[in-house]
Amino acid sequence: MIDSLSRIAALARHNALLRLRDPGQFLSYLIMPMLGMLALKPLYLRAVPGGTTQVATGLLVMFSALALHIVGAATLTERGWHTWDRLRATRATVPELLLGKAIPVYVVLLLQQAVLTAFGVLAVGVRPTGAWWLLGVAIAAWGVTLLAIGSALAAVVRSHGELHAICDIGALVVTTIGGALVPVTLFPHWLRAVAPFSPGYWALRMLQAAVHGDVPRTLTAATLLLAVAAAAGTFACRRMTRGWGRATLL
Amino acid sequence: MLHAENLIKRYGAVRALDGFTLDVAPGEIAGLVGHNGAGKSTFADVLAGLIRPDAGTVTTVARGEIGVAPQHLALYPSATAREHLRLFGTLAGLRRRALTAAADEVIADLMLGDFLDRRAGLLSGGQQRRVQAAIAMLHRPRLLVMDEPTAGADPQTRQSLLTALRRRAADGCAVLYTTHYLPELAELGASVAVADRGRIIARGTSSELLSGLPSEVRVLAGAGPAVSVRTTDPAAALVELLGAIGGPVHEIDVRRPSLDDLYESLTVSRGAQP
Numbered sequence: 128m129i130d131s132l133s134r135i136a137a138l139a140r141h142n143a144l145l146r147l148r149d150p151g152q153f154l155s156y157l158i159m160p161m162l163g164m165l166a167l168k169p170l171y172l173r174a175v176p177g178g179t180t181q182v183a184t185g186l187l188v189m190f191s192a193l194a195l196h197i198v199g200a201a202t203l204t205e206r207g208w209h210t211w212d213r214l215r216a217t218r219a220t221v222p223e224l225l226l227g228k229a230i231p232v233y234v235v236l237l238l239q240q241a242v243l244t245a246f247g248v249l250a251v252g253v254r255p256t257g258a259w260w261l262l263g264v265a266i267a268a269w270g271v272t273l274l275a276i277g278s279a280l281a282a283v284v285r286s287h288g289e290l291h292a293i294c295d296i297g298a299l300v301v302t303t304i305g306g307a308l309v310p311v312t313l314f315p316h317w318l319r320a321v322a323p324f325s326p327g328y329w330a331l332r333m334l335q336a337a338v339h340g341d342v343p344r345t346l347t348a349a350t351l352l353l354a355v356a357a358a359a360g361t362f363a364c365r366r367m368t369r370g371w372g373r374a375t376l377l
Numbered sequence: 378m379l380h381a382e383n384l385i386k387r388y389g390a391v392r393a394l395d396g397f398t399l400d401v402a403p404g405e406i407a408g409l410v411g412h413n414g415a416g417k418s419t420f421a422d423v424l425a426g427l428i429r430p431d432a433g434t435v436t437t438v439a440r441g442e443i444g445v446a447p448q449h450l451a452l453y454p455s456a457t458a459r460e461h462l463r464l465f466g467t468l469a470g471l472r473r474r475a476l477t478a479a480a481d482e483v484i485a486d487l488m489l490g491d492f493l494d495r496r497a498g499l500l501s502g503g504q505q506r507r508v509q510a511a512i513a514m515l516h517r518p519r520l521l522v523m524d525e526p527t528a529g530a531d532p533q534t535r536q537s538l539l540t541a542l543r544r545r546a547a548d549g550c551a552v553l554y555t556t557h558y559l560p561e562l563a564e565l566g567a568s569v570a571v572a573d574r575g576r577i578i579a580r581g582t583s584s585e586l587l588s589g590l591p592s593e594v595r596v597l598a599g600a601g602p603a604v605s606v607r608t609t610d611p612a613a614a615l616v617e618l619l620g621a622i623g624g625p626v627h628e629i630d631v632r633r634p635s636l637d638d639l640y641e642s643l644t645v646s647r648g649a650q651p
Contacts, residue, residue: 130470137467141453141460148455209451213512216425217468218441 138227257340
């Protein structure tokens with residue numbers, strides 16, 4: 128047990144180091160939504176009721192979904208560098224390797240959402256009426272979901288180009304359908320029917336419910352997202368245990 | 378130390394291993410040679426636990442007692458050589474003083490001192506090869522699997538690697554060494570296993586395997602062209618040639634068979650494509 132924890136800690140420390148040495152993408156996913164919140168706030172205030180919450184949570188969900196690329200790239204680069212097989216040849220088990228990889232990336236996702244939430248409150252003017260722990264639960268659940276989906280994507284794509292394309296298009300489509308840019312209530316009828324099939328819909332619903340202190344609605348959405356995360360995470364683990372095989376475009 | 382018997386591994390219609398059988402004893406350096414696609418790297422992957430054979434058995438040391446240097450360079454470009462040693466040492470179960478002592482040993486053996494704190498992405502190919510080998514040797518494994526460790530390496534890297542390997546073998550470590558550079562095996566004093574199409578087609582010491590191959594005797598006399606014969610008894614052939622020439626001789630050259638000749642004779646006789 129101690130050996131296992133020691134290996135996970137070593138892997139997490141090493142992966143954190145790699146993240147710290149390549150912070151560009153993370154910073155862009157922090158700065159862009161901040162600028163977006165400030166620039167779009169006047170428009171949202173005029174266009175929709177509760178415009179402040181909508182612009183802050185909408186952009187938070189959209190840019191945290193774009194950060195799927197950080198999750199996927201963290202895993203995909205191991206393929207390109209041939210280091211995944213090298214790690215598999217050590218005493219570390221695949222769950223240990225995945226945990227050691229996931230912990231720093233999860234911290235990055237939490238940090239992004241926490242900073243954007245704080246920015247929403249302090250600079251944009253969001254006024255949470257619920258408990259802070261509820262916001263914490265929402266952020267943690269959405270982080271797990273992104274982590275699992277990003278890992279699953281990394282396990283199926285064949286190149287960084289593919290990952291980039293899928294993450295960018297996927298994140299924009301999923302969060303837009305989920306109501307991140309325009310509230311679902313303003314959607315045409317057919318699109319409103321499609322929205323609940325998007326994880327972005329439940330993420331936005333969960334975060335807005337957490338801001339308003341609606342515990343049941345927050346927890347319902349969190350449970351649903353965690354179920355999606357469990358499915359995606361299981362798929363990613365099974366795929367990576369086999370080492371992806373030899374065929375690769377990397 | 379290592380006993381592999383009748384291994385079979387298929388990739389679709391291709392049989393990467395097709396009845397592969399090999400033994401390596403403690404302290405032995407076994408050179409595994411063969412054309413590309415002969416099954417060398419697949420066998421190394423089996424030993425590293427990266428792939429499972431479809432059939433056959435492998436009996437060897439525990440997983441943590443195997444050190445692997447894969448054919449591809451497998452390093453983190455943004456991590457330094459020291460950080461690599463720390464990570465892989467910890468994963469191998471080394472702690473604090475043991476890790477420091479083991480790291481000091483491989484740093485000295487493979488001459489990593491000059492670039493220990495430089496990021497791997499900035500190192501030359503030869504330096505990266507040395508870091509890769511250091512990771513494999515760090516935890517003093519009982520079985521070392523070195524898959525073409527000197528590919529593209531400079532002479533200094535080659536020499537430091539071969540010296541370090543001989544030292545590990547002298548300490549009782551079994552070494553499986555795949556290569557295309559056959560003279561390295563002679564330098565290592567390695568036994569030889571020739572792989573072809575997924576199986577071992579010849580196995581023994583260099584002298585055993587070379588004993589049946591002809592030497593080339595070449596004599597240059599007078600102004601005419603050199604006379605050369607291929608024979609398994611070069612002394613008798615030389616006496617006969619000198620007797621036949623009867624005059625002054627300018628140059629005598631006897632070329633003993635090399636592992637390259639053995640490799641060529643075995644694989645060409647089986648119709649292998651180079």
